[in-house]
Amino acid sequence: MPAQPPLPPLLAPYVSALPQSSLTLLSSVLGATGNWLILRYLYSALGAPVGDAAFGLHGSEGGRKRKVVLVSFLRGWEFWRSEAKRLGLDLARLTDKRQFAFVDGLSELFYTPTPSSQTTTTTSTSGPAPSRTVLPVRSQPGPLPARGVPQPAPARPTPTNPHQQVQQQSRGPGPVKRLHLSGTGVQALDALENDISSVIKQLKTPVTPGEEEPEILLIVDQPDLLLAATGPAKGIGATEMGEWIMGLQQNVHATVLALSADSPLIHNAAESAHQPSTPLEMESAAFAIGSAHRAQMVLQLRNLETGAARDVSGVLRVSKGGAWGQVDAGAEDKWEEREVLYFVQRDGGVCVFGRGE
Amino acid sequence: MSFRKRNIGLSAGADRAPAPNAATAQPEQASTTPESNPGIRPSPDDGRPTTSTGSLSLDNLLAGHGGLPIGKMLLIEENGTTDFAGALLRYYAAEGVVQDQKIHVIGMPEQWGRSLPGLLGPADAGDDKKSDRRKGDRMKIAWRYERLGEFGAGVAGSRGWSSPMKRNAHVRGTQTLTRVAPAATSGDQTMTDGVQPAFCHSFDLTKRLTHPSIANINYIPLVPSNEPLFASIHKKLQQAISQSPPNIAHRVIIPSLLNPTLYPPETSQPDILLPFLHSLKALLSAPTTRITAMVTIPLSLFSRSSGLVRWMEIISDGVIELCPFPHSADALGASGAATSHEEPPQGMLKTHRLPVLHERGGGSDQNIGQDWAFTLSRRKFEIKPFSLPPAEGDKEAQDGAASGGMPKKADLEF
Numbered sequence: 001m002p003a004q005p006p007l008p009p010l011l012a013p014y015v016s017a018l019p020q021s022s023l024t025l026l027s028s029v030l031g032a033t034g035n036w037l038i039l040r041y042l043y044s045a046l047g048a049p050v051g052d053a054a055f056g057l058h059g060s061e062g063g064r065k066r067k068v069v070l071v072s073f074l075r076g077w078e079f080w081r082s083e084a085k086r087l088g089l090d091l092a093r094l095t096d097k098r099q100f101a102f103v104d105g106l107s108e109l110f111y112t113p114t115p116s117s118q119t120t121t122t123t124s125t126s127g128p129a130p131s132r133t134v135l136p137v138r139s140q141p142g143p144l145p146a147r148g149v150p151q152p153a154p155a156r157p158t159p160t161n162p163h164q165q166v167q168q169q170s171r172g173p174g175p176v177k178r179l180h181l182s183g184t185g186v187q188a189l190d191a192l193e194n195d196i197s198s199v200i201k202q203l204k205t206p207v208t209p210g211e212e213e214p215e216i217l218l219i220v221d222q223p224d225l226l227l228a229a230t231g232p233a234k235g236i237g238a239t240e241m242g243e244w245i246m247g248l249q250q251n252v253h254a255t256v257l258a259l260s261a262d263s264p265l266i267h268n269a270a271e272s273a274h275q276p277s278t279p280l281e282m283e284s285a286a287f288a289i290g291s292a293h294r295a296q297m298v299l300q301l302r303n304l305e306t307g308a309a310r311d312v313s314g315v316l317r318v319s320k321g322g323a324w325g326q327v328d329a330g331a332e333d334k335w336e337e338r339e340v341l342y343f344v345q346r347d348g349g350v351c352v353f354g355r356g357e
Numbered sequence: 358m359s360f361r362k363r364n365i366g367l368s369a370g371a372d373r374a375p376a377p378n379a380a381t382a383q384p385e386q387a388s389t390t391p392e393s394n395p396g397i398r399p400s401p402d403d404g405r406p407t408t409s410t411g412s413l414s415l416d417n418l419l420a421g422h423g424g425l426p427i428g429k430m431l432l433i434e435e436n437g438t439t440d441f442a443g444a445l446l447r448y449y450a451a452e453g454v455v456q457d458q459k460i461h462v463i464g465m466p467e468q469w470g471r472s473l474p475g476l477l478g479p480a481d482a483g484d485d486k487k488s489d490r491r492k493g494d495r496m497k498i499a500w501r502y503e504r505l506g507e508f509g510a511g512v513a514g515s516r517g518w519s520s521p522m523k524r525n526a527h528v529r530g531t532q533t534l535t536r537v538a539p540a541a542t543s544g545d546q547t548m549t550d551g552v553q554p555a556f557c558h559s560f561d562l563t564k565r566l567t568h569p570s571i572a573n574i575n576y577i578p579l580v581p582s583n584e585p586l587f588a589s590i591h592k593k594l595q596q597a598i599s600q601s602p603p604n605i606a607h608r609v610i611i612p613s614l615l616n617p618t619l620y621p622p623e624t625s626q627p628d629i630l631l632p633f634l635h636s637l638k639a640l641l642s643a644p645t646t647r648i649t650a651m652v653t654i655p656l657s658l659f660s661r662s663s664g665l666v667r668w669m670e671i672i673s674d675g676v677i678e679l680c681p682f683p684h685s686a687d688a689l690g691a692s693g694a695a696t697s698h699e700e701p702p703q704g705m706l707k708t709h710r711l712p713v714l715h716e717r718g719g720g721s722d723q724n725i726g727q728d729w730a731f732t733l734s735r736r737k738f739e740i741k742p743f744s745l746p747p748a749e750g751d752k753e754a755q756d757g758a759a760s761g762g763m764p765k766k767a768d769l770e771f
Binding site for chain 1: 402403588591592595626627628631632633635636638639642643644661662663664665666667668670671672676709710715716717718719
């Protein structure tokens with residue numbers, strides 16, 4: 001299979017140029033996770049290095065700067081940083097340049113660490129942590145080093161320098177805002193919303209006066225965990241979650257929402273299900289379906305129906321969401337509904353191709 | 358590229374070329390690897406630190422990493438009333454004890470730790486004889502697959518600690534890997550013969566493990582307190598981990614989670630269980646600690662088709678389901694063995710999610726999409742590809758297979 005650019009051409013129309021105040025829903029299942037697609041959204045908004053003529057879309061977009069806020073409830077900063085590095089995005093540096101902000105919904109969401117462990121984490125950040133971070137996932141997605149050609153000298157030293165910079169940066173107060181859920185019901189959600197919008201506002205305030213307000217893309221990774229782990233018993237249901245998302249949407253240019261849509265979480269709630277559904281299943285289904293109705297575009301990831309294959313990771317189906325056609329028609333001509341296969345390679349690259357190609 | 362040029366590249370002189378690179382590029386990387394930790398080695402796939410599950414074939418199943426990557430949680434689900442998952446947990450615990458890692462067992466009394474299987478020795482040693490014996494057959498049947506490596510003796514099987522050159526090849530990616538492979542495998546031989554510590558050991562279920570560090574196992578009992586149960590477990594776990602020296606690796610073992618004989622009924626509420634698992638995941642993925650976890654759950658009580666179990670799976674990094682054959686299927690099991698000297702499989706094993714691989718998006722693993730069968734014997738938990746032999750009456754197919762699949766030379770000429 002031929003190598004494709006970090007943003008495969010088939011995928012480009014769906015991940016770039018999201019319309020104003022739109023919601024994009026990205027649903028995944030257990031065996032076909034959507035992290036790679038979230039990374040493509042990051043890349044599309046933050047990447048596009050200079051001199052890359054393939055991304056004409058960004059050039060035509062004009063001078064407005066793009067910034068991204070990523071809220072992740074299931075993956076930590078380390079994961080996103082190292083995976084983005086495989087795409088050539090240095091999230092730590094982008095954080096420093098105030099183009100990117102990460103909101104950590106994993107580390108302290110439910111239980112706060114005890115003070116003793118807090119001290120160990122801060123002091124030992126410079127200790128064993130670099131050893132893990134430096135272990136190169138892969139040095140550079142550059143061209144295959146040709147054998148017998150003695151040219152590694154210029155290429156080799158460069159990977160180490162960014163690493164060191166990253167360590168120094170991440171040693172500081174930290175680019176990462178950590179969410180903590182306390183209390184119940186709407187108040188708890190409101191507190192989280194305040195935390196996230198403060199990060200968004202921080203990113204919005206211009207560095208130099210007179211600068212145009214940037215377009216902010218908000219990516220919320222698996223907020224349905226919040227719903228599953230609290231539920232109606234704690235006063236948080238699908239309605240509250242929907243309103244929470246809507247509140248977050250008000251502050252940003254566009255929103256990408258990643259949810260789990262495994263069959264037990266969607267179909268068990270149906271009337272035709274054989275067993276009575278639990279509150280968890282009902283609320284999950286209501287939240288996912290409700291979000292799909294409010295979304296402009298729905299990207300569904302799922303496994304191959306015919307079983308696992310070695311050169312196909314899964315199926316991506318792009319379809320119109322319930323809110324399609326409600327905003328200006330201009331932006332919506334850029335893409336059409338379709339179903340493609342994708343394959344995530346070992347090196348982090350992704351091939352997207354049609355059936356039979 | 359012409360054929361001739363490639364040929365030159367393969368000669369011994371040019372083959373040396375990567376080695377100087379390795380020498381220059383490797384020191385700074387090598388100095389950062391945690392060499393001090395026994396039982397932790399970089400993954401052959403991408404260099405992240407991994408640790409053994411105590412069962413060689415389970416290690417090899419984990420998406421080419423040759424072990425459970427540090428910071429990952431493995432969920433083992435089991436159907437029926439058997440306790441194969443418990444055996445896997447015991448191997449996992451015993452491996453941790455032997456490697457001087459800190460074990461945290463949740464919800465089990467100290468007897469559990471006393472019944473860990475006894476140590477036999479490094480896992481590779483026992484395997485060599487077997488693979489030698491098999492070699493003859495394999496060469497005849499599928500010589501062209503030889504270099505792909507046999508499952509079970511694959512990525513992690515016979516490799517000890519990686520030599521700098523081999524590491525370099527791995528880190529660069531698969532393209533170079535195939536070319537440097539011959540050199541790397543010859544390097545393996547010398548490395549395993551050396552004094553490098555074993556990564557994975559084999560254990561005997563009928564014996565009891567005696568090891569000085571077995572007394573260090575931390576048991577976290579399920580005692581009612583005025584705090585919520587899981588919150589207090591989490592606090593104790595966190596304290597134990599933060600009080601131990603930072604270099605030590607931890608293993609968290611949660612046998613039979615939600616089993617009603619151990620856990621009070623309200624723990625199966627999602628708003629109690631899922632926050633605990635989520636914070637366990639947070640604990641594991643903290644960059645400063647080295648923790649792995651293995652959790653088992655009885656599927657007969659909590660079905661996979663329920664939303665709760667699905668959320669447990671989504672939170673876990675790896676999900677493996679064991680489906681033991683019922684006793685009435687012994688006949689099927691017996692015929693499922695490919696040859697007479699192999700033990701019949703005792704059940705099917707399904708991998709629903711593998712650590713790291715599925716986090717990235719899935720695909721591209723040679724083990725994906727296979728049907729696996731497992732056999733638990735006294736000495737090992739073996740996972741093999743499951744295949745049904747030709748039907749009993751199908752004489753023709755059996756003869757065909759016996760005479761060898763290779764077409765004669767005459768058949769190939771046009």
